[in-house]
Amino acid sequence: MELMLLYSVFNGFIVGTFYALMALGLSLILGLNGVINFAQGTFMALGGYIAFTLEPYVGFWGALILAPLVAVVVGVVVERVLIRPLYGRDPLFSLLLTFGLAMIVEDLVRTIWGAVGVPFSLPNYLNTPLSSSLFFLTGYRLVLIAITVVVTGALFATLRYSRIGIRIRAGNADLETISALGVNIFFLRAANFGIGIFLAGLAGILAAGQLGLSPDIGSELIMPSFVAIIVGGVGSLVGSVLGGLIIGIASGVTAAFFPAAQEVVIYVIMAAVLIVRPRGLLGQEGLFE
Amino acid sequence: MSENNDTSGVIERRNLMKIGAAVGAAGLLASPRQVWAASGAPVKIGMLDPRTGTYAGNGGDEIRGAKMATDQINGAGGMLGRPLQLVVEDSQGLPGPAISKAQKLVSQDKVDFLIGSVSSAVSEALSQFAQQKKILYVDTGGHADDVTGTKCAWTTFRTCSTTWMLTSGDFGTLFKKFGKKWFFITPDYSFGHALERDYTAQLKQAGGMSVGNALAPLGTSDFSSYLIRARAANPDVLICLSAGDDLVNLLKQAVQFGIDKRMAVAGALQEMEVLEALPKQALLGWWTMEWYWNQPGVPHVAEFVDAYKKQFGGKVPTARVWFGFVSVHAIAMATAKAQSLDTLKVVKALEGLELPPEIALQPGKCYYRAEDHQMIANMFPGHVPPDATYPNLFEVANVVPEAQIAQSPQAAGCHMTYPS
């Protein structure tokens, strides 16, 4: 019983890291670009498929680094061509646009790589459990956690200490003022969008190794990521990560003890948070009210 | 996506619209079927299969098989002397869109017959729809027992096997070889429920026991929580009942957790589409195929495989290809026998209809059983050999005639009633 609980908490934690990565990217783009990026899930799939294509040439680790960067290039082009005309307009339009974009990218992925899932192979040394009693600790899962921690840490450090990071945060708080102060907000938004897509692409490759790769892989992760943002609190990046981990663990534990409710539970948590603390756990007062 | 080989008989909708506009006006004045008979217009089979979604790969193969049959029939003079036309619609593998599309095929395209489906949920919905519309429906690939069992309909025939056959095809082998404590990972819809029920019934009878059943929703990509439960239950055999991409993910993760080192991994249905998508480490397990391309010594099979390879880019045909191929040919044979397109007459002609060897493509007698409209052919249980490479991804242990393992129509719960 206790062992089962331990397994499922850890398992939920792994799922939670995916939610957290996705929610973090969504949250960044939501903050500075003012866009809910419905296409985040398909950029994730795109990252996975690019990695699958690159892997024979550059190996797993090479693909892990290169594929998100390729996704970023696509993302920045998308931002430049499609998203930029919508800044300052009703958020409805960017919602619809990314919604349509998600359909187009999913269809492209299906046309290029086929409707059937593709075999994405991991190096053998990552693909085995560390010990037979802690069977759920595979090398890959540890690598996955390590990469997530490193990337998230690096991101927060960048936002905290680097010039561009400080500007992104300042832009989050008051875009007009920093624009008046001479910051090129178009560049800033493009860079921010790129970082958000990088996180999606990375999540895609990590998920490809863990879950398998099919054209609609992103659609299962995007909704819980929304919930993670709502639970963590809109406007708080730490909140997004926290929210992702909370709902991941909650659904992992529920899956073990009351499987029929494993998906519903995260929405129940969301409703509870909205009733008790409408701005989310770490959300700022007054935002979007 | 390698379907550039459309021939005259296989018309996708873009060409059809032109015909439709012309026929439509005349259709106002008289029943459309009479108009066509007079003008010698094509006989139409409406095919509903997923081209998007979880089962898109399987759907594509059924469509390719049906196209091949359509070409052959048109090459040999068509259906009742008229050209045969296959109108394909995307069901997305979901019952809701499938019903909408079926409505379109019947109301707008005025198709004479319906075939298709990968998912049992779609088959059941289409079966009910076809009966309400009094149109013949051949279920190509949705396996749940009910379709030709408790929910059997006079208008519905089924080419693929039942879940009962899928489970009894390899139950004996698994039970003897691996042990009597079983754990199930079951997709949470009719197909999965039926497989689990059928295995469990046989397991109880043989003196074994089910130590757990984890229900996974269709489209699950993360199976780790189910695998944790399986591992905690410590069974002799882990039965994986998912299909399509879901089964790919399940097997992949089972191997990552080292589950295959602690218990046997097996299941009922296995398909080439799934094995192709698996990374090398995850190619394993004991399963049943419903048709296999490699049948040494069986007449016509090698020619069929070569012809298919030539037409569709070098891949070997799968069981899904065979379903589509047989379903179209069966309808053509039945209309020829009935000399009519009338639903009831064609239904009567299909009942008991035996496939000739060049269409059956397997040993023994293959026929649609008259009492419940279920195809009785063979099962191909076996296992994935070590170091398997495409296209040799499966090793058939023995060919089991379904006549030996099928439930009787009475046991399956089918009471067929016809319109008076």
Add this chain to the structure above:
Amino acid sequence: MSTMIRGVAASPPRRSAIGRREIASGLIWLLLLLVPLWLPAIGGYTDLATRILIYGMAATGLNLLLGQTGGLSFGHAAYFGLGTYGTGLFLIHVVPSLPLAIIAGTLLGGIAAVLVGPMVMKRRGIYFSMITIAFGQMFYFVAVRWNGLTGGEDGLTGFSRVPLHIGSRSVALGSTGYYYLVFGLFALVMLVVWQILRSPLGHGFVAARENATRLRFLGVAVERQIWASFAISGFIVGLAGSLDSLLVNFTSPANFQWQLSGEFVVMCVLGGMRSFWGPFLGAVIFIGAQDYLSSVTQNWMSLIGLIFVLSVLFFPNGLLGFIRGRARA
């Protein structure tokens, strides 16, 4: 009925345009009335027109919230789905009566919207959309997992359009008969929406969209306005769902999915969120395009996505807004 067209309450219709608009809306009603006569002749089928009316009704209902009140709900498929299940389950488990089943579905969808409303009404803009979409998903998973009641992933079968009892006569509804039933209810809904837009309540909706802060200073409970709008649109969308389940004698969890919510929104935008007929026109274009494209090519998803993208980039005011802008220029 021909006077049923008007702009939003905020902009009084210009005198010179009234005559033209009356003719236009009269023409729409006439075309709708005669659908079973002309649609098959141009290669369509009556059930398609019925579906368009149903989705047009849902989009019009959603637009009360979306276009008039400014609440970006991306979760209205939830109330549509509840409408379908409410009707189906009522027919199976309670009594086989068509009118009662339709009422049951409508109530189920509407009451759910009444209950969800207070949890979303304080939010604005994007945040509002995120919460509504998440609530929609909650209902989706309940439908998928509550197998015993809903049939789970297989969907709900075993109910059908029972004959309508008028007095002592029993009328079986075929394609055409059912079209006219839906048409009648569609007309009723349009009438109700029109009346609401003319009423103080409707003016309150628009005021909540245009300047919520000012409204608050005036002592108006803006949240209540949004809640009311949310609830009314929930009832209408629920009714549409109910009618949809009877069109195909079937429902499945797909009717709850966020993709469907997005389609409702794009119908409103495509036709024009600020006009009375906009959402309906959007439904005509969208359902028509979807029906056609998904038959012509297996890449239909890209083309539908393209409709989303193009309508946002080039027709942000919708087709009606575009035409009106042209007329003014």
